[in-house]
Amino acid sequence: MGKSKRRKLEEKRPKHSKPAYGSKLKKPVKPTRPSKPASKPQQTKACAAPTIPFDPSDRILLVGEGDFSFAYSLLTHHACTSLLATAFDSEAALLQKYPQARAHVDHLLADGQTVLYGVDATKLAAKEIRRGERWDRIVFNFPHVGGKSTDVNRQVRYNQELLVSFFRAVLPLLNPTNGSIIVTLFDGSPYSLWNIRDLARHVGLKVGRSFRFQSEAYPEYKHARTLGNIEGGGGWKGETRSARTYCFEVSETVAAGQGTGPNSDGVGQRKRKKGDESDSD
Ligand SMILES: C[S@@+](CC[C@H](N)C(=O)[O-])C[C@H]1O[C@@H](n2cnc3c(N)ncnc32)[C@H](O)[C@@H]1O
Numbered sequence: 001m002g003k004s005k006r007r008k009l010e011e012k013r014p015k016h017s018k019p020a021y022g023s024k025l026k027k028p029v030k031p032t033r034p035s036k037p038a039s040k041p042q043q044t045k046a047c048a049a050p051t052i053p054f055d056p057s058d059r060i061l062l063v064g065e066g067d068f069s070f071a072y073s074l075l076t077h078h079a080c081t082s083l084l085a086t087a088f089d090s091e092a093a094l095l096q097k098y099p100q101a102r103a104h105v106d107h108l109l110a111d112g113q114t115v116l117y118g119v120d121a122t123k124l125a126a127k128e129i130r131r132g133e134r135w136d137r138i139v140f141n142f143p144h145v146g147g148k149s150t151d152v153n154r155q156v157r158y159n160q161e162l163l164v165s166f167f168r169a170v171l172p173l174l175n176p177t178n179g180s181i182i183v184t185l186f187d188g189s190p191y192s193l194w195n196i197r198d199l200a201r202h203v204g205l206k207v208g209r210s211f212r213f214q215s216e217a218y219p220e221y222k223h224a225r226t227l228g229n230i231e232g233g234g235g236w237k238g239e240t241r242s243a244r245t246y247c248f249e250v251s252e253t254v255a256a257g258q259g260t261g262p263n264s265d266g267v268g269q270r271k272r273k274k275g276d277e278s279d280s281d
Helices: 005-010 040-048 067-078 092-096 101-110 152-173 196-203 231-235
Strands: 060-063 081-085 114-115 137-141 180-186 203-211 245-250
Touching: 005 180, 040 081, 040 137, 060 067, 060 152, 067 101, 092 101, 137 152, 152 180, 152 196, 180 196, 196 245
Parallel strands: 060 081, 060 137, 081 114, 137 180
Antiparallel strands: 180 245, 203 245
16 A cells, blocks of 8 residues: 555544554544433443454454455554455355445455455465464454354354354464454344353453444444345344454463363353344344
């Protein structure tokens, strides 16, 4: 990217964004009713500055991108200029599902970023992923296998298997000094049944921190359904649903070479209870 373009992007990037990992957007998200007293907890929550776990200098690997709007937002609104953005689908399948991806991909490529298709987050074998320095951030937003089963317990298990295999695949690719794996999931059931913290613990990761995902912090990002665009929006918009971002770090025992604990992968440990919602991605 040219110097003047980078400068422009950095000017665009909120001044609040400190170079250190873990910067917080200080500009408050606009409260819906600013005149009301700030004493109500819900109001305080709405005004909380979003946490942005990315820094412009981070080497960021994105897996399971949908229409590449998240990668696009990181580049254009957060000046992250070391991106390798990947999708599971082939290029043809992806463009059929999400025609809007074309513009995002073209912009990323024109800027010198790398985009790959057909990348399985559980394998990550591509040479572009493995060569060079290790990754500071490896991101999987709203991982989901798609509608594999109508049985909620089975569906939970498939998604757990995806996450465990993803965690295992990315461990050797992480920067050992400050690397983190960033996963965002919707709140509530059935996602809570995935027990993401336990899954991570069983492969030698720990939650460094977690925070509310505020999609407003990523302008132009639109949650992509695994099946593709749904005419009329399909009744709900993922980016407006309550969600949480987990930042996983390698736990001390693994970092010290003491193995990853018990053989169990933690998959399928919690059964569906009455009242759990059906799955949707
Ligand atoms: C609900 S969509 C979320 C898409 C995108 N991350 C977003 O936030 O808009 C779930 C994504 O997980 C991807 N996915 C499922 N299995 C995968 C795998 N084994 N490797 C990589 N991506 C996978 C799907 O292709 C789909 O794009």
